[in-house]
Amino acid sequence: MNILQVIFFSSVLICSVIGCSVGPAYETASDSSVSATTINSSYEGSTSKSQGIYLFDYDSSALNTTSSNEIKVLAQELNSNSSLRLRIEGHCDERGTREYNLALGERRAQTVRDLLIINGVASKRITTVSYGEEKPINTDSNNNAWAENRRVEVKAF
């Protein structure tokens, strides 16, 4: 093999490995400059502990009887420790549109919040947020995974 062939084959190999960001001077990333921004999230309650997870039917924000009873019990426990603050997070499965799911997740979280408030938990202790379909527990695309993801998590801190 002469030197030309050696260089050819190595450059092919290198190219395939790099995946070709090697378009030389013909291809700067963009004509106008672009700056990337890095975000590090932080918020109150980010290290909170889960007090309960309640599941929901597809397209629904209604609690079933078991969940309602569990939440009533939780309310009593929380009332006996009134220093704890609560973060209620609503979630959806991946089907449907993202923003509609954000609103549906909020409905679910509000349903749980309202039940806690009815059972004596002070509303000022509670923050309600929705993550829509953005934070699934199970990333598979099947009925079991979806059922796990349609949930509200109550966290205390």
Next chain:
Amino acid sequence: MLRKLIFSISIFILAFSILAELRIEITKGSKDPIKLAIVPIEWAIDSPASIYLHEVITKDLEFFGEYSILRPEKMLSLPSVEEELFYRDWRLLDVDYLLLGRAESLSTSKEFLDDIEVSYSIYDVSRQKRLHKAYIRGSLSSLRSLAHGISDSIYKKISGIKGIFSTRILYVDGSNYSKNLYQLRACDFDGMRDLVLVSSDAPIISPSWSSDGKLIAYVSFESGTSNIYIQSIKTGERLLIDPQEGLNSAPVWSSNNKFLAAVLSQNGNSDIYRYNIKKKLWKRLTDHYAIDTEPDWSKNSKKLLFTSNRSGSPQIYELKLSNGRMKRLTFKGSYNARARYLPNGKDIVYVHRENGVFHIAKQNIRTGEMTILTDTNLDESPTVAPNGNLIMYATQHKERKVLAGISIDGITSFVLPSTSGEVRDPSWSPFLN
């Protein structure tokens, strides 16, 4: 000997750069593409650049299956100027149009990063006349952009509407979800020149371009709940949009860039609001205990589309801003959401669920006539190309979450796979050139 070596290496590197990066699958295409011959562009500088220019223009025009480009090997003659052009040579090859071009350096120095000018002419073979003559200037370091500019010009002259070859797609990369890494990225319409705009450890959704292409808006969960941010593409500088209690989401820009339509739930349920960016003022536009979300502005900023479940399940409504009057637009099926206007203001596209499957549908506002465009499923987030000819959307393909596209007539479809396993939430830029 050394020069020959460098020359051969650069050709091979170029060829592989082009081939390896474009992983587009055309899944359907036009049955009767326009046949265009592009004579290799005469280059007074160096020929690898000529091959590159030729390749990019060819791939652009063939991308949606609307054009078929005659390969140079099949050409009977290679005219470099109009005087050398014999229409018969092209009629024999059944060619409809022909492009001749020539590139020249504008700089007098021998520096590699040159300013160049490409002059070109388009000829109608059957009518035997020149359709268009123009030139385009750019630099060697952004030859790809220059090529796209030529593709746009060809497309405009032959197909009659503006091309989208210089447009970009904003999207969310969620493939590193397990590592708490979410990215907002932008790439060319064909997936090339992919760049990270935002890297975050919290989810990002609903990116949207401003109407002048200089700013983006998106929703970030970095503060533990949904908040809207505006960011400059060029500087990366961000502005948090006056956050309200509850959801702050679904931002979309008005055509004059002065307003965002968005969703707030500060009054207990999500409604559509308008935000005056300069005055930092929120104005409530819908007032109903149902979920109202996913607004989209009409081009003249006089109307808004939105999703509402006020009838019991999500449907599309149109709101006239001058008098607050609302009209329900969708009546087929129990889930119609996330509508977007086509630039003509007469048609919309949206997500439609039928038999549990989510498709993208198109509908004429006045007649109500609806067509399902896609046969993929788990479709979401349709975004419309600024020339109204194409829709891109997020869907599932071979177990990966990808961006897919379809022409508005439903004939051509394509998948834009990326190196990432999960891309979603695309937003098509306005015309950028």
